[in-house]
Amino acid sequence: MKRIHIIGILVIAVAIMIIMSTASDASVYVPFSEAQARAKEGDDTKVHVVGRLKKDARGHIVGMKYDPTLDPNYFSFVLVDTNRVEQQVVYYSPKPQDFDRSEQVVITGNMKENVFVADKILLKCPSKYTENEVKVETASL
């Protein structure tokens, strides 16, 4: 066997290792029910949950707690996942400024006791790029 073949085999072995490690590191999108089930089994891997903010009949956000003057690193809110399960989420960082306007929220983290501890929040806001309307009031000044 030539040296080049040994190198080739080694390279392929590392490549396979890379694929396997990516597969094991890759996270999943799950509903809260599964996040809770994982926590019960003692599995503390981090997952992604997609949801919307809980709102009352008039469209006000319900269950959001943030008081920077008391503790700037504690933000808590209620997220409703795609199966309409509600869950309290805690985020130990300042509240993202455009949080209230978000249409969809993706959180990363895991369940601890009764709360979901998020370490990353991704917001999907109505972006300027999807805005397909000319504001005539301002435009016709």
Place this chain on the structure above:
Amino acid sequence: MVNTLIGDLGHYSVILAFVTALVSAIAFAFASNAKELTPEQKDWKKLARGAFFVHVAAVFGIIFCLFNIIYAHRYEYHYAWSHSSNHLPVHYMISCFWEGQEGSFLLWIFWHALLGLVLIKFAGKKWESPVMAVFSFVQLFLTSMILGVVIGDLKIGSSPFILMRDFMTDAPVFQMDPNFVPKDGTGLNPLLQNYWMVIHPPVLFLGFAATLVPFAFAIAGLWKREFASWTKPALPWGLFAAVVLGVGIMMGAYWAYETLNFGGYWNWDPVENAVYIPWLVLVGAIHTLLAFRKSKTALRATFILFITSFLLVLYATFLTRSGILGNASVHSFTDLGLSGQLFTYLAAFVVLAIGLLVYRWKHIPATAKEIATYSGEFWVFIGAAVLCLGAFQVLVTTSIPVYNAFMGFIGVKTNVALPADQIAHYTKFQMWMGIAIAMLSGTGQLLWWRKQNDGTKLSEVFMLPLIFTALFAALILLVSKMGYIERIDNPSYILLLLASLYAVFSNLAIVFGLLKKKVSIAGGAVSHIGVALMLIGILFSSGYSNIISKNMSGMVYAREFGDDINRDNVLLWRNAGTDMGPYKVTYKGQYLEVKDLPDYVNKQQLFRLEDEFRAVARGPLKDGDQIKYKAGDTVDIYPENTYYEVEFKNRESGKSFTLYPRAQVNPQMGLLASPDIKMFGTKDLYTHVSTIPDPNEEKEWGELKEYQVKIGDTLYLNDYVAVLHGIEPAKDTLMLNLKPGDVAVQADMQVLGERRTYHAHPIYAIRDRMVGRVPEEIEDLGLRIMLMSIDPDKGEFTIGINTTQKDYIILKAMEKPFISILWIGTIIMSLGFVMAIVRHYNDGKRGNAASPKGPAGKEAVKRRKQMA
């Protein structure tokens, strides 16, 4: 008025550019296949060149039209409306140009056009036709991306010259009045309003464009069965592409460090990865090419890697522009509905390029002899393999959204997400790649330059660099153990440090060895030193990034999980000092940028007008000692960004400095905070605001308290001492629109704050026999003072006071040790690349001029090879 002429002109230029690219691709292909030096070939070449020249002219025409639309604020065009606005400075109009997908395609097309001209001039008779055929073919695809032609349901490309009324056919404004022209655009993304964003995209796209050149040479080599000679002209071009792309990536990293607030320069965002992957492969390709030039091995690998690097550039384009990344990235382009077209191109190039390679595979010469392990080429080859594996890891993970999309396409629902902790995931491999690269670059270089016949033993070559590495590493570890710098105790970090130092010293040894002879051929060694320094810079700045803004107030909302949770942000009340790391940190107020003034101006010095871009100076505004504006002058301001003055005072030395992290509340994008960075010799202090009180929310004022005072009286307002000095005619009356017969007076008050004394001038006016009051707000103290009424008989005045919560910011601050080494390393790496380009370009020229014949020529070639 809707100016359709310029848009039509632009659109016709696009069509012309598309057609000429087609003609030139076909004609160059025929010229390439025709017999050498026949009149037929000459005619084809003439036609092809002519078509390409017209193509270049058409590309310039497109650029002129698009820039005119932006520059002249022609908001009847969607491109101008959605990417620019009236108040945008001219240099940012250039960035508008490539903020949109169409413009950035255009930028890419532009570089291809220029590089095409260079190749026509310099590629030489043998290469011009096949290389330019590939070039024109790629140009054909790129121009079709901005063609904007709709045939039935099929949309080919997206034109930058589309009119608003054609873009928003449903908007009622345009149904009522097709000639309606918006008065202002929606503006450039504020994060892109940065000088790096003027320079970074052109550099990056030049890198993309330059990657095409070695690819085109490789394809031409396969096509014309010139399996070896293409490597000579391709080498300087490959080096050029690698340095430009590398510098482009690092510029992007520096922009992110300075403008975004994720706390670093690299975030493993898919958009960053998409450029990093082809760069690694391209650098690998250069290494196998050098190995081939030296010892006729690794030619097949060279073909594979150059072709792959260009295909990966196309894949990057597909990833970032098809919308496939969706949630996964914060800064990919929007989906223009062109993903099908992009995918078709990607697939076409993959099939054509790989098909040709497979078709010619058997003919590519390969050596049967083994490479010796003690030869430099062997380790260079291993290095290229490591680079490719590093690229492969990033590729596999970055493509996760693609797997989901693909499975969805064939009807299987999957829920795979990117790793929750991306940094840990990538670092796990990339750090070991770094260690391997550092070790290989040292070893490979030392063996590469070793004189095999002057009797030096292997051990002698390695002795000196190893001794220096050991000494230096011991020194650094000692200094770190004594606590002067960050304590390095993680074994893998120590290994990375050792490997990087070894790379530095072994390459330094080579540079010193060459100093005696010809230092200009040491480009490789210099750029390896640069890479090793970059690794050291990354090791310290990322591995030992240290957050100093820990919340020590003891006030905690909830203690659900004990105290071990990182609380990395601190609340700073205005004018109240807080301890943070070695500093006492004080937030002192809000500032704005004023046109023609180098320093920021305190908001309290400015009286804002209805036009948000203008304000009246309330006191003299100085540029150094020179008074630029007097009180009462109207000044132009940039209202978007607020700069927060934060003073850092070292508690031990008493030395202080001020940082101005900035933030703006953007109606579309929320809070956009950018850091301010203080550079020290050994570290950067990086700080940004995380949250500010919502400026759109009305302030909540406490109950009005009234005080009856006479002139000269002292009163206590919310713990502050205030004095009423007198009553005088009002000065700031611009807002009141006073007419003859109206009266306005103001109180002259002084309030003693913690830091300084404030003057307050609340106004009391009688206009049209109605009483009007203009309160004065002292934001620093959270006070609003109003002159309620005047009793001339008693000489008494009623002063009304409201108080509110004081202003605050929430700040995050961290130290980045030795980050400057990363930037210095980048510069050194680039310098090494430039040296190598110059050297190999000259080599190529010499090789062409005197093609070696006879024994003397062979000798010369051998000598040159040894130098390589």
